Amino acid sequence: MKSQLDRMQRENNNLFLRVFDRLSAHYGQQNWWPGETALEIMVGAVLTQNTNWGNVEKAIANLKDGDRLSFSGIQSMDVSMLAEYIRPAGYYNVKARRLKNLLQMIVDCYEGELSFLFEDSLEESRKNLLKVNGVGPETADSILLYAARKPVFVIDTYTHRIFSRHQLVDENADYDSLQQAFLDKLPEDEALFNEYHALIVTVAKEFCKKKKPRCTNCPLQRVEEN
DNA sequence: CACCAGGCAAGTA
DNA sequence: TACTTGCATGGT
Structure with missing residues (x-):
């Protein structure tokens, strides 16, 4: 019930959550971070x-x-x-x-x-x-x-590259403002932040290299329109 | 061979 | 403030 409501909210008016849903549907659970302690x-x-x-x-x-x-x-x-x-x-x-x-x-x-x-x-x-x-x-x-498993959203170069190429954030956004954008758009949820960052790294390794960006079949194609 | 990988600090202009 | 460079191994 509750998750259905969450999902409707996502699909209606939150691009950041829609990106997460697409990545999650495409790649599945990432299970970061490897490490026993x-x-x-x-x-x-x-x-x-x-x-x-x-x-x-x-x-x-x-x-x-x-x-x-x-x-x-x-x-x-x-x-x-x-x-x-x-x-x-x-x-x-x-x-x-x-x-x-x-x-x-x-x-x-x-x-x-x-x-x-x-x-x-x-x-x-x-x-x-x-x-x-x-x-x-x-x-x-x-x-x-x-x-520490705190609800902190991790920004990396991939996050900046992907989200600015999709024009979801400003090209010149610095670390703190980019992080704030995610905190503004997402519920404060450690498990979500954990999974989201991992998914960004996974999709970036496949589709968002520094040079020769090759976006055919990228799960985020035209995410801002659909 | 070129390019890149789950950055950061220090130096320069 | 805004670039640039050093750090260095190992995979594709």
Whole structure:
């Protein structure tokens, strides 16, 4: 009953929800984020910066194999040792520093307890994540959404590319205004935000490359008209 | 061979 | 403020 009503609202007057429905119908459940623990997800969020997920998995597997995928396991290594573990993820020197910076912030602000970070208010936890050198808005929001399971909409380059090419948002919108557009149009629902971002990445990989955009058979063709 | 991947910081003009 | 560049491996 209720879901029928939701669906009618979507189809009537909300392009952002209609886009979600099309992607969801086309691709199905995405089941992001792979990762057994919150820490693993957080580490993955840093490692995947500008990096293919497959390479991140290799880096995470290295940490697991060495029994280093834990707060103390990472803390106990110096930057150069950590860098060797995460080498397959690329940018391994900067990412090793970024991971250490992130853990250090949790030590400084939250007694080294990841759960305390997640129990903090959204505003405070996001602010503290953003002040870490190496954590920008997308990484911070990915941690909050996928590790802390907070209703935060993650924006990435794909989101901007797809929605601006479909003229659903301004071409020059920055991160915060793009995020605000989604928050304005969508119900505040962690599961929806989780799935939506994953679907955007999935459709973008298939149809929304940087160059030579090839949109034949794209599930979003003429979404603004139908 | 070229291009890209679930960014960010620092430097330059 | 608005670009540009460094970081780097591995897949297509």
